[in-house]
Amino acid sequence: MTALPPTAQDQAGFVVELEQFSGPLDLLLHLIQEDEVDITDLPIAKIADQFLAVINELRLNQAADYLEMAARLLRIKAQMLLPRRLGDDEWEDPRAELVRRLLEYQQIRELVEWLGAAAARRAEQFGRGFSPEPPTAPPAPLVIDLNDLLAAAERVIALIPEPVLHRVVPRPLDVEGATARIEALLAERAALGWGDVVGERPTIVDVLSAFIALLELAKRGALRVHQEGPFAPIQIRRESPRETR
């Protein structure tokens, strides 16, 4: 078991090096050993508080694995507080699953010790032509001249597609403006043509604004839109207030 020597003392009373923990179970086991408490009878409230303090301290509270364990500890802590009836044989220790996992993990840590020692012992002997792993060699320096470089650059540039640039101009639809204009026109004349509504040389935005305004007004019953057939001129007629129902 790797003993984790406290490096300094802080207000919380424990400083531990983040890198040394291989996970939340490792941290938990460390706390349990430090407190010298019985793993099968965990003082869950105390351990949960310490766990939370440490992960806050080490900013591990971002790490999902640690957060999940923190949540689990708090749930067990809450379950321990629930009243239970005397002589209730059905009661299941909410800590049981965690204790089982801790014991299992503790066993793994023992195996880690054993495996580490075995590997260290094996490393004292060398085999024939032993090469551990190919070291990651830096890439060989390029041997090229200027022509090669220019040719390569040309090849790369040739691959770049002609950039298609769009200019994006913010031009929101002005439905309100169009509505106001149509209403003003209808106040003067009972009937309008599409051309009257959109004005001279309308932009696409004018057309869209006017069209939406027309539909909206028609829905409200302020006017009636009529078209003889597909693509025929649009005729707009004022709907008298009396006629609207």
Place this chain on the structure above:
Amino acid sequence: MSPLAKLVEAALFASARPVTVEELVTLDPQAGTAAVRAALVELRDAFATGDHGVELIEIAQGWQFLTRREYAEAIDRAQFALRPRRLSPAALETLAIIAYRQPVGRLEVDEIRGVDSGAVIEKLSERGLVEIVTRGEGLGRPLLYGTTPQFLEILGLKDLDELPRLEELSVALRPPAPAEPE
């Protein structure tokens, strides 16, 4: 030394890896497995009792000449050979779980370690210490991992039976769950 022992010595010298008895038998079709084993023992004893800087070791289900421990320091210092990179605690944890639970899927390793072990398994796989051995039955037919001969080699083990038995460890624990659908 017997002619077969000398032939075996030559073959082992030529190989950079542990050589299995089965492989050695192919050196001389006339000689059987028993004869090769006898030759290996003869050879090992010769190097053990004689004045040699190397010894014959049974390792990773095979045999290999290795330098004697007392020279490790000098060889290392002079950089004639490199020691293998040490394994991180996370890597050893993962190796331990895979060694004892194999064939085992990533999820089970994650569960025991309490952390995501995907990257660690990937690295161990790259180093040739674990490999995919089969696929599981469950959802998505998960990949199941096992240890390789390389794993035995870096630990100096003959075979997996040389790993400590779980009941020998100080922490009493349920035995690995029998294969049951989860």
